[in-house]
Amino acid sequence: MSRAYKCAVTMIVQPVNNTMEGDDVTIHCSSHEGYPDPYKIGLIFNSEEVIGVYGTEINHTIENILRSQSGTYECFAVTRFYDDSEQRSTAQYDIIVNYPATVTHVSKTEHQAEIGDIVVMKCAADGVPKPSITWYDGANDTIHERADDNLKVSAGGDGTVVNSSLTLTLENESYYGTYTCEAFNFNQSGDSQTFIVTQNKVTDDPVNLSLVLGVVAGVILVTLVSLVILYLVVIKKKHRSKVEDSPKDLPAEPHEPETARSQKRKRRKRRKRGGSKRAYDRPKTASPHAKYCRQEVSGFKPLQPVKITGNPIN
Template structure:
């Protein structure tokens, strides 16, 4: 079933909004020519003749969504135009479109900048069911850079510096520094973290490098590769969990990347929680006089010990492994434990019976129940094996093979007696 851009957890439906961001490759943020204003407007300042590269990244991108680049010109009455169709440029003489470094990203490249490229650039994630697409914008300004007069060759740079001073947004501009690979700043990054269920948790990652590293997170261990509401990849230096849950537990890896290389930092998130109990199959049924296997799966932290797991029946009370028709096995799989109940075999008296698996740890107790139903045919066990006795009765087969031989021998004996 296609859930579109909806996220389902514990029976609740929550809308998930795509997160759109722009990675400035050329010029990059460390040059001082990508300027963020207090009103959240971001302006990129380029020089005539240089190459401009912007990468639009969409995190938690819905299925069947598409990434569109648009431009609204500042010249001639604010003319708007669509730049791309998927990974195809609508005007290859002006725009170069390609796949970005991330899975859901589109790279926009201007090979040689001039005044006609100046305008408001918008990257949109368009998807079914959205009233307004998720979007992010960049203002591109174009400045002239003289190559003849050495005194005036830095005119555009000086203009950038003056503007930033006026706006109290002074940043270093074109400082010549050696380029370095990203390095994780460990004292500002999270180590392995333990939390109780419903706690608020923040995982942080800090990195340094030149150019400034691009930081993002991926989940590499746990019940899923999804990071809560963010999808399979979360940009930024931190992940926030409001009321952390058991299924948030796992390993999270922070990646810091720039043009010189990559660094990573692993954080293990452990969540203490009461038992969560499930019985497989959910709706057990079997043919009479065939075996039935029920597997009770228990996820808990701290884990549930064998004496704290027990089976009960609504008809006979506690179920033990001491009866000839019952077998119980306890399997240890770390924080996941399994209790396997075998009924050998199922009788007509078992149909309609409710069986309950209960488990307890220091944080609480939980249980799950199923009702045994009768099936007109054999239902294989959860491990795929046959549930009914299919052993070959060799005695009957041997007798059937021997009877013709006996009859032939008797006929010959009668024939020879008459001779």
């Protein structure tokens, strides 16, 4: 019986270097120099089995590879010996998917400031290989070549991300304008973002805006109070004029004696209303019986007839 020993695994990846996002990647795994031959061979990506077959070799193709598929790939072969024990042989390869630099985050892109203010512009980019960021002024000159203390560039970041910022001190009006951050890798220009710095407008100043709003509010309040006072004065004048023109304050007109026709008209109205004809409603004309009427009204008894005795006078 021949002596048993585990196999060796060979792994071949195409393309070997500079794998770009969107490329097709082929992985070839094969076993050799083992006895007995392995009964299983397969491929693992990030600790998870991608493919596993019975045999001594496999070919696996990743079409249109993505940046998320970067990582460690491992070929494995399993040999089973006569005593049913198993041994595993492996080979690994790190696939790095390259992609162009892209600006992923920026701070505020439009700034309004006064002379003497400090403006900070921030720019972040991602890419493989890790990108670099270069800042340019409005004349398309690089900032670091100007050696200007009023323009300071700082950079940082980790992994595939780079962060950069430009700190601008507005010493005079010549610093107003546009500034651009550009991210690049592969020694090629990539994505960019432009920032604009302009002179601050007076109307945009919070202090001046508050002052204007306060003045407008004060004018409105004074106007409303004036209208209320004017309204009260007008109402008071109208009331005073009504009181002065009231009939109570007019001089009494001389009393005119009632005529017989007016008295008769009053009596007729009273009868229509259901009133009774009273003694003081009768005409005030002279009558031989007027004194009897007054006595009856005032409670005196009427005169009694007098009985005359004696012989009549012939």
